[in-house]
Amino acid sequence: MKKIAITNQKGGVGKTTTAMNLSAGLGLVDKKILLVDLDAQANSTTGLGIEKDDIKLDVFDVLVNNTDINKVIVKTSAKNVDLIPSSISLAGAEIYLSNKNNKSEKLFEERFKKIKNKYDYIIMDCPPSLGLINRHALTYADEVIIPIQAEYYALEGLTQLLSTISLVKKMFNSKLIIGGILLTMFDNRTNLASEVEAEVKKFFKEKVFKIKIPRNISLAESPSTGLSIFDYQKTSKGAIAYENLTKEVLKD
Numbered sequence: 400m401k402k403i404a405i406t407n408q409k410g411g412v413g414k415t416t417t418a419m420n421l422s423a424g425l426g427l428v429d430k431k432i433l434l435v436d437l438d439a440q441a442n443s444t445t446g447l448g449i450e451k452d453d454i455k456l457d458v459f460d461v462l463v464n465n466t467d468i469n470k471v472i473v474k475t476s477a478k479n480v481d482l483i484p485s486s487i488s489l490a491g492a493e494i495y496l497s498n499k500n501n502k503s504e505k506l507f508e509e510r511f512k513k514i515k516n517k518y519d520y521i522i523m524d525c526p527p528s529l530g531l532i533n534r535h536a537l538t539y540a541d542e543v544i545i546p547i548q549a550e551y552y553a554l555e556g557l558t559q560l561l562s563t564i565s566l567v568k569k570m571f572n573s574k575l576i577i578g579g580i581l582l583t584m585f586d587n588r589t590n591l592a593s594e595v596e597a598e599v600k601k602f603f604k605e606k607v608f609k610i611k612i613p614r615n616i617s618l619a620e621s622p623s624t625g626l627s628i629f630d631y632q633k634t635s636k637g638a639i640a641y642e643n644l645t646k647e648v649l650k651d
């Protein structure tokens with residue numbers, strides 16, 4: 400079982416789009432996936448067809464109330480992809496986690512124990528902050544995928560993210576690696592995108608995924624239909640890109 404955290408404290412860089420569609424891509428090649436929505440905005444939850452009103456238990460219950468994880472897991476619209484939904488209540492979890500009585504480093508490991516080996520991949524869609532939820536996710540993960548939007552200021556904030564990753568690695572999780580840097584919303588026609596790509600490659604070298612996710616309207620539309628890109632528009636550029644990303648992730 401491989402645990403992947405998809406993280407970047409910047410909002411709007413493609414974390415959720417990647418979490419949903421990488422999960423769906425892996426599911427289509429018969430891997431069993433548990434997608435964990437760790438963002439109070441719950442975009443991964445609604446994006447794969449779960450109505451907010453239908454959610455009785457969510458990731459807050461798992462983390463804070465110690466509710467049996469198997470009672471919280473739901474099926475999504477994507478083949479072989481199960482989900483731990485999120486809701487706005489997750490916004491209160493940081494306070495709980497910051498209480499000194501709840502500081503267990505192994506929180507996720509403890510709470511996720513009961514699903515052991517039921518899944519091939521656990522994909523965590525992280526919130527846009529470097530708070531405790533993010534830190535716990537990194538502590539639990541085997542690897543991190545960092546989506547970077549190929550735009551001006553793309554590299555801003557990366558230093559903090561990388562130092563958070565190395566802190567977690569040093570203190571809580573020595574096995575943690577950077578699985579890959581993913582360029583998202585890439586527009587081939589602009590010089591800026593190529594400049595950002597060159598910068599990112601100079602810094603991260605072979606850690607950068609070969610596939611760049613293009614800016615693609617179908618990727619932006621599919622969440623409102625509750626379907627992954629493969630079920631929404633499987634011949635779109637976005638679907639082909641995420642299929643290629645899936646192959647790269649399967650390789651290592």
Ligand SMILES: Nc1ncnc2c1ncn2[C@@H]1O[C@H](COP(=O)(O)OP(=O)(O)O)[C@@H](O)[C@H]1O
Pocket residue numbers: 409410411412413414415416417442527583584585612613614615616618619620622637
């Ligand atoms: N490759 C893409 N092409 C077009 N729109 C995209 C692409 N990736 C993401 N988006 C859109 O951009 C917005 C932010 O993406 P999202 O994945 O939610 O980012 P994050 O989870 O990092 O906040 C969403 O509206 C999403 O649909």
Ligand SMILES: [Mg+2]
Pocket residue numbers: 414415416438442
């Ligand atoms: Mg998101």
